[in-house]
Amino acid sequence: MARMKFLCDAERCIECNACVTACKNEHEVEWGVNRRRVVTINDGEPNEKSLSVACMHCTDAPCAAVCPVDCFYTTEDGVVLHNKDACIGCGYCLFACPFGAPQFPQDGAFGERGKMDKCTFCNGGPEADNSAEERAKYGRNRIAEGKLPLCAEMCSTKALLAGDANEVSDIFRERVVARGSNRGAWGENLQFNPLGGGKG
Amino acid sequence: MGANSLKRPAAWLMRLFAVLLALLAAPLALAADAPAAKPPGDQVADYWREVRQGVPGLSQVQGAESGVLINAEGQAWRDLRNGPIKKYGGTILLAMIGVIALFYLIKGQMKLSAPPTGRKMQRFTSFERFAHWGTAVTFVLMGITGLAILFGRTVLGPLLGSEGLGGLLALGKLVHNYLGPVFLFFTILLIGAFLRDNVWQKCDAAWIAKAGGLFSGGHVPSGRFNFGEKTWFWLGVTFLGLFVAGTGLILNFPALMDRTRELMQDLVLLHAIGAVILLTLSFGHIYMGTIGVEGALDSMKSGEVDETWAKEHHEIWYDDVKAGKSGHP
Known part of the structure; x- marks a missing residue:
């Protein structure tokens, strides 16, 4: 069984924001919500680095642990999805998430949070694959079509990798060998350590 | 005019001097502040560490x-909320x-020791009862x-x-979010209604010494x-009531003033801790006000108590009212 992971190679990301745009377009994400974002650190300095970040589909997902209605589930492929019919928009998943992945449209009075929206690894939600309901709530289900997430598929520098963890790490390993260092990977030792431990 | 023309070149000279000083000092300061150039590997470690923080x-x-x-605080928040x-x-x-x-099983209801006189006296005004029941209903919800x-x-x-x-919690969240400010309103009314009667009195020391006669069953005026x-008034209603309602009010507007996750995390934890303590104390109050003490619920329902009840539970108040005083301390 696959274990789906994202990996963004900071040595390659050029902050073009195409992944952000492609994601928003592919899933017709609500106004004010971006499932993916690119963050540049040390902007304008010689050691500037950019990273594309969205839901990292954690193994022990903090969002799922704190959800008061238990609306998260992990698919067989290790993708963390959620059920918008159960979501009450409390925002706890955002408080717990290390990556700021959960997004909330403001749809109530007084800036109240609507139902949470986040990256689905292009894998929809609990409804039937590629049904109209799934499409409306979660966007397109590319995994069900045998395709990988669009953000990574169309990344022009192939900085953003998505797919089975073994294949992603094989590709990155090749790059590491060619570069002679693993500095492009952000928290690489955490992400691919089978024990989930190790020092950052 | 004369003074100004004298002052102006002086000020100009001062400014020039300051600029020259700054120009002289700048390379020195740069040399002192510039960190030793780090190898690229170390720089990478530094900025990932910053990102992690x-x-x-x-x-x-x-x-x-x-x-x-x-x-960075998310994990601690999760651990605290789901843990302790x-x-x-x-x-x-x-x-x-x-x-x-256990207390109820052992001691049972606190009954009146003398038969009721049938003569009623007013204990709560209608405004006081309105403030109480408004707070009570919103509090329970x-x-x-x-x-x-x-x-x-x-x-x-x-x-x-x-x-x-x-589905249930979606409704619950609506009730919780919209009733919160109503609860705060009633809490403020309640504090205003009962503040003057909750000041320290000499008889309170005797009450503390005998623990209110709770275990001995003795009568403490x-x-x-x-x-x-x-x-209950100071710790429960006033301090915890205002604290929980206040933190809740800030949490009610997540979009306002660019609220950060750190603020919201801290407030959710404080709100939960305060609310749990307040609820725990409230169980004691609710017990005493319903099945714990005979006649207590009636006093808040009708606003009136029997004279025997007044004499047994609040003797100094009873004496004051009978002597024609206000009954307030």
């Missing part, structure tokens, strides 16, 4: 904290219920919905399933409110 970068995506790659707050919070709530049940948010998944989740619980009621 939540130092923000720059993002084209608009939104609160979109430049923050790592929400649920564990100890649940424990003290259940323990309080247990203690009260806030308590039930709040507990459902903290413990619903553990207690009701297996019964209702995720969507059933979600007190004013309009005894020290137990005063403790």
